[in-house]
Amino acid sequence: MTPPTPLHLSLAGQAVDVLREQVLTGEIPPGSRVNEVEVAQKLGISRGPLREAIRHLASEGLLTLVPHRGAFVPDADADEVKALFELRTALECAAAELAASRRTDMDLVRLHEVCAASRRDYKTGQPFPYRLDLAFHQTLIEAARSPRIAEQVRLVQQRVVLLRSALADDPPHQHASMDDHDELVKAIADGDAAKASIVMRRHLSRVCAQMMMSMSH
Amino acid sequence: MTPPTPLHLSLAGQAVDVLREQVLTGEIPPGSRVNEVEVAQKLGISRGPLREAIRHLASEGLLTLVPHRGAFVPDADADEVKALFELRTALECAAAELAASRRTDMDLVRLHEVCAASRRDYKTGQPFPYRLDLAFHQTLIEAARSPRIAEQVRLVQQRVVLLRSALADDPPHQHASMDDHDELVKAIADGDAAKASIVMRRHLSRVCAQMMMSMSH
DNA sequence: AAACTGCCAACTGTCGACAGTTGACAACTC
DNA sequence: GAGTTGTCAACTGTCGACAGTTGGCAGTTT
Incomplete structure (x- = not known):
């Protein structure tokens, strides 16, 4: 069962998955500390693998390491949001350009499918409005x-x-986002790299602005 | 001395610096394996901190981890070079655009200084032609x-x-690069974000092409 | 001779324990 | 009473040792 199970994934790898989930869902709230011995006991593993998991998540930016103090879940911060979206814009605009010139017909099918699913979910008021937004960007890259x-x-x-x-923000301007997505798919289908980049930039700047809003109350 | 010196940097942190140096200089050649016990003894530390150092360098892409086999210095590969330069282009083009709109006068002074130093070193035939190239891109970002x-x-x-x-390539088209740099600085000084991005893209595509050349002999 | 099988050494993955550092509380001084 | 200093518990950083897995080699079979 659980004691000696290095058969498919190391203990450190499993710990990474569990911790990532707990951090992303807010189960371990932002600003809180991660106690090595406590969490290790809770996961039923030793401190060694847990430390590796913590360092790994820190390298992903999901934890911040403070020497001799431990690991903390990073807090939301206006400057951080801005810097992060500058990086995201650089990456996803480039991805949009490349997608416009490399996409296959199968890619277009998938993109259309995700857009359609978004509108379906939106109408029926599904619980996770971000799920398909993530899926869209995933399909695009x-x-x-x-x-x-x-x-x-x-x-x-x-x-x-x-x-x-950390923001626990309300349903976003999902309608505007879905329109952006549609326009993006059209530009990519047309092979218009320049337009794809511009639309992506506008889309992300809108999303960023909205997050900044829900931060300052 | 050396045995108990956690006063300024942890053993893991020191190990990261030493290993990074050895990997980047080719002292540990690409394709070779990093033996935990052997390196730990050589550094005079235990396997724990060394493992953390190895994982850290792996997260930076300087080592590749294979379960139950250990860490390897990644080999040069044409596809890898291409993918890497697509990422680099996305990031540095965005940086060039931002620099064009945010640079201070002091930034311009520094950029001009690096360009001048490059031409000086070039004429006198200095040993490290890449040093100032790195410094230029560093100053730009x-x-x-x-x-x-x-x-x-x-x-x-x-x-x-x-x-x-890994390539041990010969002196590059350094003259072309220096011209690119000058043109880049001019665009940034003018606040011309669009041109800065275009010049940067051309510059990087040239550098990439050159690396691909020296790979296929 | 080639291919298969079983064994073995080397190495990674994991664990429990010790040492050093940090932040906080308490006692003391002014 | 405010500030300072001494003490302490909690936690991280580090270590050495054990267990499980991997790749290779020797021996055997066809």
């Missing part, structure tokens, strides 16, 4: 076929999710 | 004032340095 950019986009989006959990 | 982008650029440039060490 796959269409860009640039593994290193994709890797970084995933990390940045993860941090955005963390910020959102 | 500082002028962009976007901490997250700067962070990622640094990591990508580090990986490029690693690739170069």
Whole structure:
């Protein structure tokens, strides 16, 4: 069962998954400290693998390490949101451009499908309005076929999710976002890299502005 | 002395610095494995801190982890170079745009200084032709004032340095690069974000092409 | 001779314990 | 009473040792 199970994933790897989940869902709230011995006991593992998991999540930006003090879940901060979205804009605009020139017909099918699902969920008032937004951006970077950019986009989006959990913000201007997505898909379908980049930039700047709003109450 | 010196930097932190140096200089050649016990003994530390150092460098892309096999210095690979430069282009073009709108007069002084020093070193035939190239891009991203982008650029440039060490390539088209740099500084001085981005893209595509050349012999 | 099988050494993954540092509380001084 | 200093518990940083896995080599079979 659980004691000696290094058969598919190391204890450190499992700890990474569990901790990531707990951090992203806000189960471990922003600003709080992660106690090594306490969490290790709770997970039923030793401090060694847990430390590795903590360092790994720190390298992803989901934890901040303070020497001799431990690991903390980073707090939401206006400057941080701004800096993060500058990075996200650089990466996703480039991804949009690449997607416009590299997308296959299958990519277009997937993108249309996600957009349609978004509107379906929106009408029926589904519980996780961000799920399909994430899926859309995920599908887009796959269409860009640039593994290193994709890797970084995933990390940045993860941090955005963390910020959102700290904000607990209300349903966003989802309608505007969905319109952006549609326009983005059209530009990509047309192979119009320049337009795809511009639309993406506008889209992200809108999302960023909205997050800044819900931060300052 | 050396045995108990956690006064300024942890053993893991010191190990990171030493290992990074050895990997980047090719002292530990690409493709080779990093033996935990062996290196730990050589550094005079235990396996714990060394493991943390290895994982850290792996998160920077300077090592590749294989479960139950250990850490390896990644090999040079054409696809990898291409993917890496797509990421670098996305990041540095964005940085160039931001620098064009945010640079201070002091930034311009520094950029001009680096360019002048490059030409000076070039004429006298200095040993490290890449040193000032790195310094230029470093100065540029500082002028962009976007901490997250700067962070990622640094990591990508580090990986490029690693690739170069694996290539052991000859003096590059340094003259063309210096011209690019001058043109870049001019665009940034003029506040012309669009041109800065275009010049940067051309510059990086040239550098990338050159690396691909020296790979395929 | 080639291919398969079983064994073995080397190494990674994990654990429990010790040492050093940090922040906080309490006692003391002015 | 406010500020300072001494003490202490809690936690991180580090270490050495054990267990499980991997790749290779020797021996065997066809």
